[in-house]
Structure formats: structure tokens, C-alpha cells
Amino acid sequence: MSVRPVTTRASLCLAFVALLAACATAPTAPPLPIEALAPPLTTKVFPNGLTVVAIPKPGTGLIGASAFVTTGGRTETAEFAGALHFIEHLVFKGGTPRLPPTLFRKRISTFGDESGGWTWDDEIQFGFEVPKRSYPEALDLFAEALMELQWSDPWFEEERKVVLQEIATTVENGWTRLWQAFDAAMFTRHPYGRPVIGDAKTVLAMKRPDLERYYRERFTPNHMVIVLAGEVGPAEIEEAGKRFSRYARGPDSFELPDVTEAPIDEPRTVTLYQKSATTARVILGVRTPGARHPDTAALLLLGALLGSPTEGLPAMLERESGWLTDFGSDHGVMVDYGQLTVRFEAPTGRAQTIVDGVIAWLGEVSDRGFSKAAVDAAARRLVVDRARSWERVGDLAQIYGIAIGRMTPDRAAALTADVLALTPDDIEAVAEKYLVPSAMVTAILLPEGQIAGKEGTLPEQPDPEDPPDLSVLEPTPDTIPLAYRPDGKTGALTRFRFDGGLTLIVRQAPGAALVTTTAYVLGGQWVEDPAQAGIAVLTGRLLTAGTQRLGVRQWDRLASDRSLEIATAITGDDRSNIARNAHSRDGSTLSMSGTTADVPLLIALLGEALLRPRFPTVEVDKARQALLAEIAALDEDDLERTKQRFYELAYPNHPYGRPTIGSKQTVRGLGATEVAAFHRRAFAPDRIVVSVVGDVDPDAVAALVSTSWAGAMPPPAGPFPECVDPEPRPEGQRAVDADLERPLYCINVGAPAVAAAHEDASAIELVMAMARGRHFYKYVYELGVSYRSWIRFWPHLAASPWILENDLDKSRFEELVSLIEGDLARYAKGTFGPEDLRVAQDRLVIQVALDAQRGRETAFQIAWGTALGKRWDALEHEVSALRKVTPEDIARVAQQLFGGEPRYRVLSR
Secondary structure, eight states, X not given: OOBOOOTHHHHHHHHHHHHHHHHHHOXXXXXXXXXXXXXOOEEEEOTTSOEXXXXXXXXXXXXXXXXXXXXXXXXXXGGGTTHHHHHHHHHHHOOOSSOOTTHHHXXXXXXXXXXXXXXXXXXXXXXXXXXXXXHHHHHHHHHHHHHOOOOXXXXXXXXXXXXXXXXXXXXXXXXXXXXXXXXXXXXXXXXXXXXXXXXXXXXXXXOHHHHHHHHHHHSSGGGEEEEXXXXXXXXXXXXXXXHGXXXXXXXXXXXXXXXXXXXXXXXXXXXXXXXXXXXXXXXEEEEEEOTTSTTHHHHHHHHHHHTOTTTSHHHHHSSSTTSOSEEEEEEEEOSSEEEEEEEEEEOGGXXXXXXXXXXXXXXXXXXXXXXXXHHHHHHHHHHHHHHHHXXXXXXXXXXXXXXXXXXXXXHHHHHHHHHHTOOHHHHHHHHHHHOXXXXXXXEEEEETTOOOOOOSOOOOOOOOOOOOOGGGGSOOTTOOOOOEEEEEEETTEEEEXXXXXXXXXXXXXXXXXXXXXXXXEXXXXXXXXXXXXXXXHHHHHTTTSOBSSSOHHHHHHHHHHTTOEEESOOOTTOSSOHIXXXXXXXXXXXXXEEEXXXXXXXXXXXXXXXXXXXXXXXXXXXHHHHHHHHHHHGGGXXXXXXXXXXXXXXXXXXXXXXXXXXXXXXXXXXXXXXHHHHHHHHOOGGGEEEEEEEXXXXXXXXXXXXXXXXXXXXXXXXXXXXXXXOOOOOTTSSEEEEOOOOSOEEEEEEEEOOOTTOTTHHHHHHXXXXXXXXXXXXXXXXXXXXXXXXXXXXXXXXXOEEEEEEEEOGGGHHHHHHHHHHHHHHHHTOOOOHHHHHHHHHHHHHHHHHHTTOHHHXXXXXXXXXXXXXXXXXXXXXHXXXXXXXXXXXXXXXXXXXXXXXXXXXXEO
């Protein structure tokens, strides 16, 4: 039976309303839990020069470790540009006295996860994240993998091919080309002006003996910082120091002579063209001092303020339609220099108008200044966003470690306090010093054959919006709370059912500094008119672009002032755009996160956005322009375009056969009227699952939903459309070979299989894990013919696809496609034995614990999985479900997946 929230629930509800009222009247945002958001650190330097830093995060049971070799691209001469990135590849490939090539990565995956792995201007990074019990063994293998590489010519040449393949992936990416041109214009002497990845010419010229010397000199303790995070203390510091004590110091310095940049005293502009571009892309900015300069904290904050929705450039350029489809600003912190930049995408005809206006606006910042409210809000957001980025201990070690290496441990530890102490006068001072129009560097990428136009007159900077009156979110005295009832508790999860069909699931995470609220609204492509393809994505992106009780600028002000993160897509670490290609097929996502003090506000805002959007015409027009730009950008990404063709092929005459973002033809016809009608039809309580993850009281959260969402809940939508599986294409129509005259050769192979909620879901995940490991190591490391290589099962409400994706060496393309087909045939015949299964189970069980650290991703998985028909408490049963899978299950599922028909293939070249 349903219950009204009376007695105890009524008092809880009143308490939350009081908290919300306090949010409305408080002159400042709630205090930040600084200890949790910026944990302290301990540093020790060992006799051989090794620096070890520990960042405690008690209660996780996990340790993240990141090693930084502090001789990145900034120490490379032009002849060796890309050498350290090449070495990073070789270290990943492996080959040491105890660990033949690829074995380190395979072994570390049985303990936990690799964390990071990249080369940048200032450092090369490697890391791992494991349960504390596995730290000693993981550290031992990690040290050997980093420091004891054995070199040979065949091994070296195989990896050269992979590096060249990676370089080829950047050729058609407009933003990558633009950043490289911008860097080259800003740094004419310093290595920062060259791509850290190198180019085909330099990589082809590199000799093995030279790179081996590079490695042996630079991968030495006195050029290394190891950062430990999680369940760490003095013992773990000493263990790292002891394990690395067997390695001797290297040369003292690799600093290059004659790389100091002269001041920029007149503007520099570079223009690029790209055939596939449909809009203008612009990066402009100024060079600043290095990370250890006293102005660094103020420059970081200035970079954030330039993007302030209340007093920054977006307030001027994003308030009207037709000016920007994308915008960002920040201060890039590097050892020797920094870059204070803004970047945007805009209609080509207005591009020069915007460039000229932005440069003039930047030059006036020191005169105009920023209010104390804007400075405080931006500082708070910087601190909270950093904490969001390192919820996992592996990320904490990695991201904090970047600052430690570039700034020194003491300066990195003081950064949070330094940022929070800044005043408007401090910001005006650095703006006057650095935002000088004559020092500006501008890089513009235009569609081939077009020029940056000077159409239109730039809008004027509006006056700052007053803080929103949050009392408008309070229920009126005559509001009848929504009826609901508790409907289950498993471990840390509690479920509530509301009249009308709304489901609420709360996961308690004691001690968490951040709270995430996520809603998944079932519908997506199933409830779209094919002639309006893309409307589900467009509607989801507009939920906070103005609602009945808060205007769009009030939403922006709230997100800024309260350091809220509002997202309509959850991507995690995925580089294959799972949000666009999988999550959006069956519904819409809306996620909000903040600190624990913001729980009442988060719940109220989530309901406001889901149930009371207004869809102003100007905001719909802007969002449509951005979506059209995204559609056009697909032409720059060979791998992404191949996936779109795969879905079209595998799902004929089916909702999944359309791109989730629609096409130019369908999206151009979508306006405010169509979006509002779609929302009325699709956003019903029986289609909504809400999850809340954080240090919260489940009963209190349910009571708040009951009260703050009352009065706006529409009637249930009723039965969901029948989720039919696709009809198979006839033989002879299951392959596409597209000759697109592109530099990257790609393949997608796969087929629709079973729904996400199928009883074999755990077995499928295990089969994918085993096949993915074999496939990745074979094509990336053993054959050295691929940079991007994976096999995945993407869960959908109906028949969900398994997909194999590879870029491939074009000189051996036909041969490699044949090899892949042979591998799939072997997988179908049952090549995975009991030991393979045990290893895969152990790995995925550990992965469950690692993934649970991220509140936003956890909240999404709960809401999304429940909406797709999985059991609501699947998170608490995930480990047992994996352990129950037998070798017989694996053999059966592998045969069904890889040996079944139809199977579809898309080749792009």
C-alpha cells in the first residue's frame, strides 16, 4: 500500500524544507569540507633521489599509485620530438627479466586496474589501483616494468608501427590540429610548441640505440615522483622507497639551452582549413609563467572566471542564439610556461566578429573586474571540481600528482587554500598583467574555401544576475505530498515506490564528500517519431535551459555559485562515446552532484528540471545548432562514423538503426513546439528511475522527493512500446565496405544479441572480458597493427549488440580482417578454459570495488540498469552473479555470440 509522508516523515520533510529555505537566504554557500576535498599529503625523498608522496583517504581499502617520470616533452630536442611518447608505448608493451612482453599488463589486471598511462609536455605517467592486500606484489611488478626494460630490434620495430598508427588518428581531428597550430604559434623556441606525440617523420627516423639511451638516462629515481593515495601511510612510503632503492641515480638535469621564449609584443594569428569542417573553431590566449610562479593560483581562477556563466564570456556570447555552439576557458599549468586560453566554435560568417570582440573583452577585464560573489563561486567550483575528478584513489594519485610534479609538493598542497583566499583585486592584478591584446595568440580552423566573417554586432555584456530566490522551489502550504512506500533494502541500497510509478533508489556511502542525484527516463528512440530522430537527445539537453520557476541564467548562476555539476551524459573513462551510442538509445539522463550540504537543493532541482522545463525558443535554437555541429563533426572521426554505419546495418527498420543524435534533415525541423510535445509524451513518472548516492539518509531523501516534487507530477504514460528485436538482413546484405579515401582503416564486426536484463548478462560480460584481453594484446602488442582495439557488449533495452572495433595497419588491411574473422571463429568454438574464467571473475570482482568509488557513475548505473529491467539491487549482487557463472555457461554464450547468425561487418578505409 502507499503511504502519505506523515508523522516522522512529515517532520523530516519540514526539516528539508527549512534547509532549502536556508539555502535561499544564506549570503554564502555552505562551508566546504576541505579535509575531504583537498586531503593532506606526506612527502619523503630517498637517498637515490626518488620522491614518494602519500595522500591518505581512509576507509577505501584501496591504494592508487602513480609514477611520474619528470622529463617529458619539454626536455626533447626537435630531432627527438616524440621519443618519450614512443618510450611510453614500449614500457606499456613490456619485456623485462621476469615479465615477457604484455605480461605486466596482464598480471596487474589480476590485482586491479592500470591507472592512466600517458606522456605530456612535462612528464610520463604510469599507475595502478589495487586492493591494499595486493599493493606489495603490484608495486614489485610495477617497479620492474618501469625500470628494467629489455630492448631488441624486432620488439622496437613492432611498436613503432603502433605509434605511427596513433599519429594517423590525429590527422583528421580538427581540434587536435588546431591545438597543435596554436602551440606552435605561441612557442617558437620551446619544445612546448611541438606535439608531444611527435610526427611520422621524427618517429620513422628514431634509432633503437638512441631511444634506449634516452630511457636509461631518464627513467631513474632522481627524475621520478611516486604518488600513493588511499589506505596509505609511512609503511607504504617506505615500501616504495625500498623497492626502488636498487636503482641508481641518473644525470642531474636534462634542461635544454636556448629555449627561453621572447615576450610576445604583437598579436600572432594562424589559420587552418579542413574539408570536413562546417563551423569555425577558435583558440586564443596568452602565454603565462610556469607552474611555480606566485601568480599560478590567481591565473587558474582567472581561467575559470572567463567561463563564468554570470560575469564571464558565456554571459555575453551564449545568451543569444547564433553566436556559439561550444565554449571553454582555462589556465593550462606547465613547468616552464602556462597558457591562459579561451576556445569556442561558432558560425563561420560571424567568426571574426567574435574573435575581435573576445580579444577586446579580454583586454578590458582588468578595468571591469569581477564581483566578490563571482570570484568566490569560481574558487569554490575549482576546488569541488578537482575533488570530483579524483573520487577514485587511482585518479587522486594521478591528478594530484600532476600538480605535485609541476609545482612541488608544498605548493600543490597549498593550492586549495591559495585559490580560496583570492580576492577580486588579486584577479584584476593578474588580468592587467597578462591579458594584453598585443600578446594574444589566435588559431582559427575554417571550412575549406571559406573566410572568417564579420557578420553581426557582438551582444553587450549583461549586468550580473541576482542570486536566485530559492524559496520559489518550496512547496506551497496546500501542496499534498506524493504518496510512497519503502519497497526493499539490500545492503547499502534502499528502494521506494511512489504513486504514479516513480522509482527512487538510495545508496548510502558513509563519509563521501559529494552526493549525486541521477534520473534515467526510459523512452529514447523507442518513443521518437523517426521523422524527428534526435529529439530525445535534444530534449534531454534542454531540461535545465529554463524551467517554470527558474530562468536559464538562474540555473547557470545556481550551478556556478553552488559548485553543482549538471550533466546529461555519463561517459566515465570510455573513449568510444558510450553515452551517445548506448545510453541515449533507450532514454534520457539527467545527473546533478554537489556537496552533502546541497542534498535538499539537488533533489529540488532534479524535480524542477524533469517536471517543469519551459523550452524557451532561443535556448532550443542554440541547442539545435550545437547538435547540428556535433552531427557534422562525425565526419572527422573515422572510428565514430564506422560505429554509426554499424548500427544502421545491424538494426534495419528498427529504432536503434538511427543515430541517437539524428541527422541534419531531422534535427533542422525540431523547434520549441516539437520539443515541448515530446517532453509531455515521454517524461512520465512510470518511466523515471531516480538514484541518489552519497552520505545521506534514505528516508529523508524519499520525504524530500515526496514534498518538493509534489504538484508537478504528470499522469503515468501507461504501457511502454513493445521492444521488438531487429529482423536480420538477408545474406549478402550484411557487410559494408566503404572506400572513403581516409587515412585510417577501421573495422566493426558484431551483431545484436540479448537484452541487458537477460539472465546471461554476467556470462556475457565475462566472455567479453576474456575475448577483449586476447584481442587487444594480439593486435596492439603482438602484431603491432592497431592503436584502438576492443570488444564490448553494449547493454540496451532490446537486443543489445556485441561489437569488435579496430583501427588497422592499412598496408595489411585485408590480411588483418581475415585474421580477426578467424579469431571470432575460434572464440565461438570454446577456447576459454576454467583458468581463463577464474582470472576473468577475479578481475571483474575487483573492478566492482574500484568502480564503486565514483558516485556519479554508480548513481547512473543504478538508475539506468533498473530502467532497462535489471533487478534494482543488482549492484549488491554483482559479485555473486559473476561467481556463479560456470565454464559451461561460458562455452554456450561464446558460441551464441561469436558463432551465431546474422553477423554484420563494416569496413572503412
